[in-house]
Amino acid sequence: MSIPSPNNQRSRAAEPKLIFESGSVGRSALFWPPEPGKVEDVIPPALLRDDIASFPELGELEVLRHFTRLSQRNFAIESQFYPLGSCTMKYNPKINEVVARFPGFAQAHPLAPAELLQGALALLYELEGMLAEISGMEHVSLQPSAGAQGELTGLMLIRACLTERGDARQKIIVPDTAHGTNPASSTLCGYDVVQISSNEQGVIDTAAVAKAMDERVAALMITNPNTLGLFETNIEAIAEIVHAKGGMVYLDGANLNALMGIAKPGHMGVDVLHLNLHKTFSTPHGGGGPGAGPIAVKRGLADFLPVPRIVKRGDQFELQESCPKSVGRVRSFFGNFGVLVRAYTYIVSLGSDGLEEASRMALLNANYVRKKLEKSYHIAYHEPCMHECIFTDRMQQRSGVSTLDIAKRLLDYGHHPPTIYFPLVVSGALMIEPTETETPETLDSFIDAMLAIAAEAKDDPDLVKNAPYSTPVRRLDEARAARKPVLRWEAPAKEGKAKN
Amino acid sequence: MSIPSPNNQRSRAAEPKLIFESGSVGRSALFWPPEPGKVEDVIPPALLRDDIASFPELGELEVLRHFTRLSQRNFAIESQFYPLGSCTMKYNPKINEVVARFPGFAQAHPLAPAELLQGALALLYELEGMLAEISGMEHVSLQPSAGAQGELTGLMLIRACLTERGDARQKIIVPDTAHGTNPASSTLCGYDVVQISSNEQGVIDTAAVAKAMDERVAALMITNPNTLGLFETNIEAIAEIVHAKGGMVYLDGANLNALMGIAKPGHMGVDVLHLNLHKTFSTPHGGGGPGAGPIAVKRGLADFLPVPRIVKRGDQFELQESCPKSVGRVRSFFGNFGVLVRAYTYIVSLGSDGLEEASRMALLNANYVRKKLEKSYHIAYHEPCMHECIFTDRMQQRSGVSTLDIAKRLLDYGHHPPTIYFPLVVSGALMIEPTETETPETLDSFIDAMLAIAAEAKDDPDLVKNAPYSTPVRRLDEARAARKPVLRWEAPAKEGKAKN
Amino acid sequence: MRYTPHTAADQERMLRTIGLDSIEALYRHVPATLCGRAKINLPEGLTELTVRKRLAALASRNATNLDWSLFLGGGIYNHFIPSAVDATISRSEFSTSYTPYQPEVSQGTLQALFEYQTLICQLTGMEVANAAVYDGASAAAEAALMSRRIQPESRRRVLMSRALHPQYRAVVAAYLQNLNDMQLEEVPFDASGATDVEALSRRLNDQSMCVLVGYPNFFGVIEDLAAIKTACIKAGAQLISVTTEPLALGLLKPPGEFAVDIAVGEGQSLGVPMSLGGPAFGFFACQKKFVRSMPGRLVGETVDIEGRRGFVLTLATREQHIRREKATSNICTSQTLCALGATVFMSLLGKSGLRRVAEVNVLRAHDALSKLRQCATVELAFNGPFFNEFVLRSADVERLFAHCAAKKIVPGISLEKDYPELRDCFLVCVTEMNEREEIERLVDTLTE
Amino acid sequence: MRYTPHTAADQERMLRTIGLDSIEALYRHVPATLCGRAKINLPEGLTELTVRKRLAALASRNATNLDWSLFLGGGIYNHFIPSAVDATISRSEFSTSYTPYQPEVSQGTLQALFEYQTLICQLTGMEVANAAVYDGASAAAEAALMSRRIQPESRRRVLMSRALHPQYRAVVAAYLQNLNDMQLEEVPFDASGATDVEALSRRLNDQSMCVLVGYPNFFGVIEDLAAIKTACIKAGAQLISVTTEPLALGLLKPPGEFAVDIAVGEGQSLGVPMSLGGPAFGFFACQKKFVRSMPGRLVGETVDIEGRRGFVLTLATREQHIRREKATSNICTSQTLCALGATVFMSLLGKSGLRRVAEVNVLRAHDALSKLRQCATVELAFNGPFFNEFVLRSADVERLFAHCAAKKIVPGISLEKDYPELRDCFLVCVTEMNEREEIERLVDTLTE
Numbered sequence A, B: 001m002s003i004p005s006p007n008n009q010r011s012r013a014a015e016p017k018l019i020f021e022s023g024s025v026g027r028s029a030l031f032w033p034p035e036p037g038k039v040e041d042v043i044p045p046a047l048l049r050d051d052i053a054s055f056p057e058l059g060e061l062e063v064l065r066h067f068t069r070l071s072q073r074n075f076a077i078e079s080q081f082y083p084l085g086s087c088t089m090k091y092n093p094k095i096n097e098v099v100a101r102f103p104g105f106a107q108a109h110p111l112a113p114a115e116l117l118q119g120a121l122a123l124l125y126e127l128e129g130m131l132a133e134i135s136g137m138e139h140v141s142l143q144p145s146a147g148a149q150g151e152l153t154g155l156m157l158i159r160a161c162l163t164e165r166g167d168a169r170q171k172i173i174v175p176d177t178a179h180g181t182n183p184a185s186s187t188l189c190g191y192d193v194v195q196i197s198s199n200e201q202g203v204i205d206t207a208a209v210a211k212a213m214d215e216r217v218a219a220l221m222i223t224n225p226n227t228l229g230l231f232e233t234n235i236e237a238i239a240e241i242v243h244a245k246g247g248m249v250y251l252d253g254a255n256l257n258a259l260m261g262i263a264k265p266g267h268m269g270v271d272v273l274h275l276n277l278h279k280t281f282s283t284p285h286g287g288g289g290p291g292a293g294p295i296a297v298k299r300g301l302a303d304f305l306p307v308p309r310i311v312k313r314g315d316q317f318e319l320q321e322s323c324p325k326s327v328g329r330v331r332s333f334f335g336n337f338g339v340l341v342r343a344y345t346y347i348v349s350l351g352s353d354g355l356e357e358a359s360r361m362a363l364l365n366a367n368y369v370r371k372k373l374e375k376s377y378h379i380a381y382h383e384p385c386m387h388e389c390i391f392t393d394r395m396q397q398r399s400g401v402s403t404l405d406i407a408k409r410l411l412d413y414g415h416h417p418p419t420i421y422f423p424l425v426v427s428g429a430l431m432i433e434p435t436e437t438e439t440p441e442t443l444d445s446f447i448d449a450m451l452a453i454a455a456e457a458k459d460d461p462d463l464v465k466n467a468p469y470s471t472p473v474r475r476l477d478e479a480r481a482a483r484k485p486v487l488r489w490e491a492p493a494k495e496g497k498a499k500n
Numbered sequence C, D: 001m002r003y004t005p006h007t008a009a010d011q012e013r014m015l016r017t018i019g020l021d022s023i024e025a026l027y028r029h030v031p032a033t034l035c036g037r038a039k040i041n042l043p044e045g046l047t048e049l050t051v052r053k054r055l056a057a058l059a060s061r062n063a064t065n066l067d068w069s070l071f072l073g074g075g076i077y078n079h080f081i082p083s084a085v086d087a088t089i090s091r092s093e094f095s096t097s098y099t100p101y102q103p104e105v106s107q108g109t110l111q112a113l114f115e116y117q118t119l120i121c122q123l124t125g126m127e128v129a130n131a132a133v134y135d136g137a138s139a140a141a142e143a144a145l146m147s148r149r150i151q152p153e154s155r156r157r158v159l160m161s162r163a164l165h166p167q168y169r170a171v172v173a174a175y176l177q178n179l180n181d182m183q184l185e186e187v188p189f190d191a192s193g194a195t196d197v198e199a200l201s202r203r204l205n206d207q208s209m210c211v212l213v214g215y216p217n218f219f220g221v222i223e224d225l226a227a228i229k230t231a232c233i234k235a236g237a238q239l240i241s242v243t244t245e246p247l248a249l250g251l252l253k254p255p256g257e258f259a260v261d262i263a264v265g266e267g268q269s270l271g272v273p274m275s276l277g278g279p280a281f282g283f284f285a286c287q288k289k290f291v292r293s294m295p296g297r298l299v300g301e302t303v304d305i306e307g308r309r310g311f312v313l314t315l316a317t318r319e320q321h322i323r324r325e326k327a328t329s330n331i332c333t334s335q336t337l338c339a340l341g342a343t344v345f346m347s348l349l350g351k352s353g354l355r356r357v358a359e360v361n362v363l364r365a366h367d368a369l370s371k372l373r374q375c376a377t378v379e380l381a382f383n384g385p386f387f388n389e390f391v392l393r394s395a396d397v398e399r400l401f402a403h404c405a406a407k408k409i410v411p412g413i414s415l416e417k418d419y420p421e422l423r424d425c426f427l428v429c430v431t432e433m434n435e436r437e438e439i440e441r442l443v444d445t446l447t448e
C-alpha cells in the first residue's frame, strides 16, 4: 500500500473566508416587512446615503456558521489552561452570565426615572460598599470602564484635590515594574512621569522613594503585589514618605486577587486605588473587554468622585448629580453595568470566606508551579511569590531558545502561554498566574509540558524555535503587518462582493 | 536548520480523559450547606446505600472544560454542512431555543391543574391544528416522542380500529425501501411484515401492492417521498387498492420537508401518518434526540387517539382523559413538550408562505447537487428527485474505493458525509439531503469536494481508503467494539479513581 | 421569518444548471390532483420580534414555582439545576449534531454517552446501561418486552404493582396489548403504601414472566425490593424496578444491590427542566448477561488505526436499521441531549453533592410532614418509609385545594382520578427547592 | 459558592511539595500590621439557587419595555437584537479568552475584529477604524486628544456644539481639564435644533484645534456636516463627528462623505443590550493619514510562515504596553465582546436589513410626531430634520410625566437638568420596538 504523501493527508477544509467574501447580493438574515410610508417624504433625500458598498449579505445560518467556526480558532479559559500573568484568568461562573441577562438588568434604560431603576441602583450601591470593605477604603465609584480608566480617574481626583489645596503639582512617581497603563495614565492626566527602579529583591525600597519624592510630586503609583508577583513589603513606610511631602499614594489594585483576607490596601496608607473586576471578580475578559475599573478612595477624596453619586434616602436610592468638587464624568451613564452585575453576583456567591479562600488558593497554585519549575527555568527573583511567579529564558537561551519560542511550543501542548516579556525589568520574562480555580492536576500537566519543552530546548532546539505546528495558523509575520498595515478588507473590484 | 521530525510536530495536547479519570477525592461543584437533621432518624439506615464508588468528584471549571473540549470533537450543523439523507439537517433557529427556555414553558409542571397551564395547552391545541392543516389530515396527537413511536402509535390505532370492526388482521405491507423503523414498529405492534419490492423506477407500482394485498393485511406502510428521494407517483391508486380490501394506508411522513405546499398526504388516501418535528420543523437533533413524532389521522380514527386529548371549551382548554376507544398512552405526560414549543415557534415564524418556500428550496438544492455530481458518481435512479438524491460508489469501486471511503475522505474536506448504505436496495448508497437552509455556495464547496474525491479515487485510491487524516481520531475498530463490548468505564483498582 | 438564503438570482442560476425554467418544474411529476390543492392555509410568516412576544404571552399563562408554591411531584420533580448544565448542552456542537453515525467526527457525543452509561450503572448499581430511551414509562414497557425476549414462551404473565405510576402502567398496558400472548395483572398495595408482597407471592407462578414495581413507588414509598426479589426468584420471574425519582438513588440502596434483572426509570430529576414533562429521558440498565436483548443504542470503547482510544455505537445488530422487523426495539431517535445534560449534572454534583441534595429532599419532606401532621384537616395515608413524597388524606380535598389556590399554593396531586379508592387523598412532594417559608405557608393555609 | 477545587488533601500535597506547613506560611512576609486586620467583613457565601433568587428580586425592581412603554433614547436605544447575536457571543471561546496576545490561538477574535474594523469603515464611510474603545463619550474625548497630537501647539481651542450629548460634553471636559494648554468652548444651537453654523464660524480661528458635533445630535436633529466642514476647513480646524445612534448611518450620508477628520460614536444600537448604558462600545474611525496617531488597538492582516492568511494586533508602538508614558492613549482592556456582538448584528442585518430597520425608525418616529402634534398639550420644539428622536415642548412637563407614569408610560427624557433654557421640553424617542398601539396609547394619554 502506497504511503499517502503527508501533504495530501492534511485537512482539505477551506480556510475561513472573511464575512465580506461570502454571501450573495440581496441576501439578509433580517425578516421585517416594509413600513408604510416613504422615508423621502419625511427626510430630505439629499441627506440620505446610497447602499453601503460591499456590506455583508448573508443568511442566518451562514452568519452563525461563520462565527462558530471562527470561535473554534480561539483558546479560552473554558477549553484551555490560560495562566496569563497579571491577567487573573480565573473561571467565569455561568450563573453570572445567566443573571446579567435577566431582562430587568439587560433591558434597563439608564435615563429612566430613578424610581423605575431601584433594583439596579440598589445593586450599585451595595457593590460600592462591598468593594470598599474588601479593599479597606471608604468610598467607591463604579464608573470607570476598565483599569486604565480607573487610573486616569484616580489621578484626576488627586489632581483636583491638590489643586484645591493650591497646587496640582507636576510629577507622578512610577516604578519600573509598573504596568504600561500607569505611566500612560499619568501623562493623560497632565503629569510628568518619574520612573524609579525596584531593588534586587524586586521591590521598591524607601530610599528610592525618598530620593525621588519632593513637593513637585503629586503622587506615587504603586502596584501591590507588584507585577513581579512580589509583595511590596515597604509600602507602609513608603506611604509615610510620600505623605510627609504632601503627596498621595495611588495603588494599582489589578493584583487584588493576591490580597483578599491577607492585606487590605486601605491599611497600607493608600489614598486612591482602582480594582479590575474582570480579574479579581471573575467577569469574563471577552477577548479584550468589557471590564470594569472601579476606584476606591479615603474619605478626604470623596467629594471629588465622578458624578452621578448614588445616595440612599430612607429605602429609596437617588442620583446626586451636582457635586461641585467632582472631577465630572469619565464616561457615559453608570459604567459597564452588566460587568458590575457579574461582579456583584460573584461577591455574594463567595462571601467573605469564599473570597479569602480564593486568594489563599491563588497563592498556593502560584507557589506550587514556581517550586516545580525552579530547577528547569531560571527564576527571576527568589523572594516568596504571591499569586504569580516569574521565570526567564536564561537557561534555554544557551541553546538559542527564547521565551517566545517556549510560549509558541506550549501551544502544541494545548496550554495557553504565560504573559511574556513583561515586566520589562526582567529580560525574557515568563509570568505565570495560574489563579485559584485551577486544579493541581491541571497545574501538573502544564508543569509537565514546561519540563518537556525545557528538554526539547536542549535536545532539539529547532523543534521549539519553529513551533507551533498544531495551531490553525503558524507563526505570523508581525513585521509585515506593521510595515504596510492592512487594517480593513477592501472590495477587489468595483462593488466586487466575492461570489464564490 | 534541521527539519523537525513530523512526529514531534504533532500536537502534544493530552488526549481527553474520561470524567472518571479526572478529579480528586472529596471534590464537588455543588455548594449546599448541610440541612438540619439526620437522614438516619427518618429513614431506616438499612435502606441507605454507601457512597457511589468512583462517581465523579470534580470542580465546576473542570467539568465545564471537560465537556467543552468534548464538544469540540463533534461536527454539527452550525459548524459544518451536514447533508445526511433522510435526516433533514436544516438550520435550527436560535429564537426557538430562546423561547423554549422561557420559565413559563421550561418550568411548567405537567400535573398542575389545567387552569394553571392554559398557555401550554393553548400552544399544544394550536399546534395540533397547524400540523393537521399542513398534512391535510383531520386530527393530531402530539404525544409520540419520535418518529418510531409515532409509527407504533399509528399502527396501534389501526389495530384498535380494525379490532373494533371485528378483526385486527395479521400483516403489514412494507416496501423494501422503507426505513428500518417501519418493519420494527410493525412487529412491535404484533403484526407480521410482508415486504414488497420497489420497481426499476424506485417506486411501488400498483401491481406489487395488488399482489400482496388481501383480507389479512391490516395496512400498507408507505413513505412519500420515499427514502430514494422519489415521489410515489402511484400512491392514490395504491391507496384505493388497499382500501378496497379493507386495509388502511399508513404514511411515514419523515420526508414531509419535500411536500409542503406541493402535495398533502391527506389527499393521497392516507389514513394515518407521523411527522418528524426534528426534521421538517427545525428542532435540533441533539446528537440523537430529543425529537417529536406526532401522528395525524382521518376523522374515522380520531376516537382511538392516545389520551389525554386537549379540548377547548369556550376559551378554556381542558384535558379529556376518558376516551373509551383510545389506545391509551405511549408515554408519560404530553410528549416532548419542549420540542413541540420549538416546532410551534418555527411554524408561526415561517407561516404558510415560508413553509412552502422551504420545501421548494429543499427540492432546488437537492436537484442542483444531483445535476452537478451526476457525471462523477453513478446515479441510482434517473427519475427527478425531490428533497434528496442518491448516488452509489459503482464508478469508484473500479479502483476499489467504497462509499465508506468516500464518506471518510469527505471529513478531511470539512463536510459531514451523506447517509451511507441506506436505503438497502441501493448497494453502496450515498444519500444526500442538503436541505433548504444551505446556500448554493455551500453546495458548491461540497460538490467541489466530492469531485476532488472522485479524482483522488482514480489517481491515489489508497489516499481515500485510509482517510480520514485530520479528525480527532482516525478510523475506529468497530469489529473489536462489538466482539468484546466495553460499555462502561471500570475503576482500575478498588475504588481506584485515577489521580493523574 | 425565512431561513432559506436563496435570492432570486441564486434560484435562476441553479435552475439554469439543472436545466429547468421554474421551481414548479422540479415537481412536475407530482400528480396535479395533489399539487392543485396543496396550498397551506395558515397565517403568513412573522418577524422574530413578533414571534418572541407571542410566545412570551403564551408562556406567561402558565403558573410556575416563580409565582406559585407547587408541591408537585408524581414523576416530574422541581430540582435545582446548576447554570453550567444548560451552558453545556446549548453548545451547538452538541445540540445541532445528528446521531453519531460517523464516529470520527462525533467523539464528543460518543464519549459523553459512554460516560452517561457508566454513571447510570453506578447510580443503579447495574452492570450495563444503554444510551437512554424516550422516558421512564416507555422504558418500563421496553423492559417488559425485553423480559419477553429472555423468558421462555411459557412465561407471558406480567405482574405490575398498583403502586407503580398510573401513567407508566397505562403505557406498559398499551405496549403489551398488541401482543396476543401477553397477559397483564395488577398487584395491590398494602397499608404502608408499598406493594403487597403477600399478594404478589400468591399471584406468582410458573407462567410469570416479570414483575414491575416502583422504587420509590408512586406514593413516594420505598419498596422492599429484597422481599420482592426473593418472591420472584422462587417463581422464576424477572424483577424490573422502575424509578421515577432517580435522585433517591443518591441515598437509597440501588436496585442492583437487590439483584433486579432490569432497572429502568425517568431521568428528568437529574438536571433536566420539568418542561411540562418532556423532553427528558428514560434510563435503562440491566445485568450484563442480557445485554444483547437490550433495546436502544449502546456506545462502546475501541481504538482507532493509530491505537488512540475512541468510542462507537456498537451491538447495532439489535437495532431496527440493521435487523428491521427482528430488532429488539423500533427506537431510533432517542433523547441524547437530555442524557448529556444529566451527565453534566451528575458530574457537577458528584459523589458528595448528589448525596447532599438527596438528603436535603428527605429531610425537608419529613420536616414538612411532621409540621403538616399538626393540621387537623389532614392525616398521613400510608406509613411506609418515603423519600420526598407522601400521601395525605383529607375530608374534603376539593375544598382544601380551592382554599390553597386562593393563596397561590398547589398542595399536591389529587389521587381521585387514578385511584378511586384514594378519592380523599393527595400526593405531596417536597424538594430542596421548597423553601422552609413556603412549607410554613402551606401549613398555615391548611390549618386556617 | 466555591470555585476553588482544592480538597484538604490537595492542599497538603501541594504544601508538602512547596516545603511549607501551612497556607498562612505562603504570605509570612506580609507585615503583621496588615495581615492582622485583613479579615473581610461581609456575609458568608450563598448557594447558586439563593444567589439567583436574590438577583432576580433586584432585577424585578427595574422597569423595562416588557411592562412599560418607554420612549427613551438619549444615547441608549431599544432596538431589536436577533437571538443569533447572543448565541454567538456566549460561546466561551469568545467570552472567556483574553486580549489576543497569542495570535496563533486567537484567530477567532482577531478575524472578527478585522471584520468589525471594516464594517465600521463601511458604516461611517471612513478609511480606518480601531478595534473599539470604551464608549461613545470617551471616544469623543479620545478624538479630541488625537486632534491634539495632530494639530500644531498653536491650536489648542476645542469647539463643542451645545447640541452634543450633555454627558459626552462632560466627559470631553473632564479629559481635557487635566491638560493645561487646552481650552474648551461651547457653540450654541439654533431654532432648528442644529448647531448654529453662523456662531460656529464666528468662533473659529487660527487657534481652533477641532470642532465636535453630534450626528445626529442630542435632539435627534441631523446636523449640516457639509456646512460645518466648510467652516472648519476655512479655519484649519479638524472636524470630529460624534454619533450616538449609529443605526442612523444605515440611512444617512456617512460622516466620511463630508470628509470629517475623525468619526466616533456609541455602538450600543448595533446589537448590544441597553443594560443601563453599559457595557457597549465606542467606535473610532478616521482618515488613513492619521492612523499612527490613533488610540486603541488595531488588527491587521498578515500571513504565517506557510503563507496562510492570518490576523495580528499591529501598530502596537502607539500603545501603553510598549510606549508607556508616550502612548497615544492609556487604554488597555477595551470592549471587544460587545464589538463582536455588533459585528454579528451587522452581518445578520446586512446591507438591506440595516437600511430597513433604519427606515422603520424614521417612519415610526415621524408618524408618532404627526399624531402627537394633534395633542394640544405638546408642540414640536425644533424644526430640523431628525432620525428617530425629537423634542417636544409642554406647559407642565412634570404634570405630564406624572400623568403618563400612572399609565406605565415614560414619554421621554426631561431636558430641564441639562438644558435650563429647555426647562419645558423633553426628548422623545421612537424605534422599531415601539408598536403602533404603544404610540396611540401615548397620544391618548397626552390628549386626555
Ligand SMILES: Cc1ncc(COP(=O)(O)O)c(C=O)c1O
Pocket (backbone or CB within 6 Å): A086, A087, A146, A147, A148, A149, A179, A181, A223, A227, A252, A254, A255, A276, A291, A292, A293, D331, D332, D333
Ligand atoms: C497591573 C495592571 N495594571 C493595570 C492594568 C490595566 O487594566 P485594564 O486592562 O483593565 O485597563 C492591568 C491589566 O492588564 C494590569 O495587569
Ligand SMILES: Cc1ncc(COP(=O)(O)O)c(C=O)c1O
Pocket (backbone or CB within 6 Å): B086, B087, B146, B147, B148, B149, B179, B181, B223, B227, B252, B254, B255, B276, B291, B292, B293, C331, C332, C333
Ligand atoms: C424515513 C424515516 N422514517 C422513520 C424514521 C424514524 O424517526 P425517528 O428517528 O424520529 O424515530 C426516520 C428517521 O431517521 C426516517 O428517516
